[in-house]
Amino acid sequence: MRHLFLMRHAKAKKASGDMADHQRPLRKRGRREAAAMAVPLRRWQALEGELHVSDATRTQETFVEVAEQLSEFSLAERARFDEALYTFDGQALLAWLKTLPDEADKVLVIGHNPALLELADWLCGGAPDDLATGGVLHLTLADTPWHSVAQLSAELADSLSPEQASHAFFKRRAPEPPDLGKADLRHRICELLAHQCRMVRALEPGVIAGVDPEFLHQYRVNLRRSRAIGESVLATAEKPAGKKTPGHKKLPGLKKRLKRLKRRAQATSDLRDLDVFLESLDTTPPPLSPRSRLALQRWLHARHQTHHEALCQELNEPEYDDEMLDWQRYLTSKTFRKGLGRLSSGRIETVLAERILSHDHDLAAIDSESNDEAFHDLRKSVKRIRYLAELEPKRHRDFLAGLKRRQTLLGDFQDLCTRQVWINAFASDARNAPRRKEECDAWRAALQKEKLALREEIVALEPLAS
Structure with a gap:
């Protein structure tokens, strides 16, 4: 040929x-x-x-x-x-x-x-x-x-x-973000979700091309933000205490569509983790011999290719296109806009306070010996708090700024855990290379020390409600 x-x-x-x-x-x-x-x-x-x-x-x-x-x-x-x-x-x-x-x-x-x-x-x-x-x-x-x-x-x-x-060139022609300077709460949510939907569709060709990992990162971010905003809307749409009508009854169809977004975002998780790991090999060379390092890169690239091909297959399926078109139509539907009309700043503050209280309770319950999952749950709770506070960014500007270090620490901890998982898998594949397994064991031990230091920093964080 x-x-x-x-x-x-x-x-x-x-x-x-x-x-x-x-x-x-x-x-x-x-x-x-x-x-x-x-x-x-x-x-x-x-x-x-x-x-x-x-x-x-x-x-x-x-x-x-x-x-x-x-x-x-x-x-x-x-x-x-x-x-x-x-x-x-x-x-x-x-x-x-x-x-x-x-x-x-x-x-x-x-x-x-x-x-x-x-x-x-x-x-x-x-x-x-x-x-x-x-x-x-x-x-x-x-x-x-x-x-x-x-x-x-x-x-x-x-x-x-x-x-x-190149994502840098894509940004020149990317969908323009909406001007939300004077927008009320309902308009803000509608415009944010519509813009994120446009961004997801616009990023798809770059994700499929698979050259610049920033496409996948932004694609994933927009899917996850859309889901987080939707979940915040469901939480805040509930009536005050004493009235039992749940938020999903006032916004029929939203919960089902958010599950679809979650599934699509989850399909990118391993691929994104591989991107981050591969980038880290350039910025922070691993404590491996040149031969083992080359073997690791080839091993990671092979898995990256497999995951990328699987994601591209999903993106090219008619079901995916149908789901995204359905989500786009739903955001402009009367059902959704009517449901948003019941939201209020007061209700957002109530739910935000509940989430902060729950986060502080979980933070107080962990120590440096707690299992990794407890720290991952803490990271998820911070993200839910942030997305809810971002519905009214001017009101929560200082609060959002204070969340950055907390989220960075928890994100770094998550990255170290993910890195250990891939190293374990690589070492398991090195059955006939005992020297390589020894190097991986030493590397994991070094990462474990970094994790312990991060654990202590996280445990020492002040409650958000303080």
Whole structure:
């Protein structure tokens, strides 16, 4: 099978003065776009074959930015800069393609639109309507000579834009957050949930691409915040003491939908934990030998790939799309908006006080010898308190600021526990490497000391109601 990668040059400056189109350089944004595509090109193995670049300034600079990100591969020595690729005509590009040698199984072309899209459409008929600057199309073809390539003989295997590869670029076009400066409580909740729903849908392509872990993190955050706000609404929708009608009766259907959000967020847990663990290996190298460290990275990446494939399969299922569309419709329904009309600041304060009292009771009940689960439950209670207080952020500004250290400590403790779980699993797989198991045992012992120090800090925290 042959692989053809068609990459459009990154964002370039407009021609000015006597500058010809051929001489247009990249903008600063264009250089960042090209750099962001280096990792996915490497993952796609697009740089392992022939590298063909238009001799225009903007395409050459696009290649240079990619090559500089992957300096260990010496890409510049293999690149061919061809004036024939400075074309905007798909048929001219096709004629060039047919001159490729038969031994070229993988080919990367960095060129120009509309020629790239016209060629892709001729080859597979399923090309997208647009190819963003810095974007790449991956086409697969049968293992036949290039000179005999036929119309509709290829398949579009994948496509990627800088906005899908880099969360930093995604943010430029992300849904705008609502202006809630003068919003009343009901309007605030409606707008927050609607915005988070839009963010979840907008983040999905980046999650599926799996290049930048920040997409998954933000996707997970928006799902969990939506669920937390919904649960806070249910808690505060209940009538005052003495009246037994529960909140879910006033907001029919909400509880069921929140369970769906919880399930979708839980599906990201292991993958997110793996992202955090892999990032920590770069910032804090583990106390392992180089060989064991390399084995650990490969082991973690293999599990990351498995979990990512499973998540992508879920996101591509019709059931997932139906659930998200249903959630979106529910947020604009009369049932939901009518139920929100019964909320009040007073009721929020009552429920918030109850949650704080419960948290303080749990905090007083633990000590440095308590099991890990007690500390995890404490972390969950802090998050529920925070999300409830955030329904009225101006009123609780100082209180929310004071929660940050508490939540950070509990989050760090959770990360250490998760890290130990993955180390245990890795060590269990190292049956024929006793030295590796010894190293993992020593590492776990070191993490246990860090956990003990965190336990003592957490136990020493003041009650929230003090």
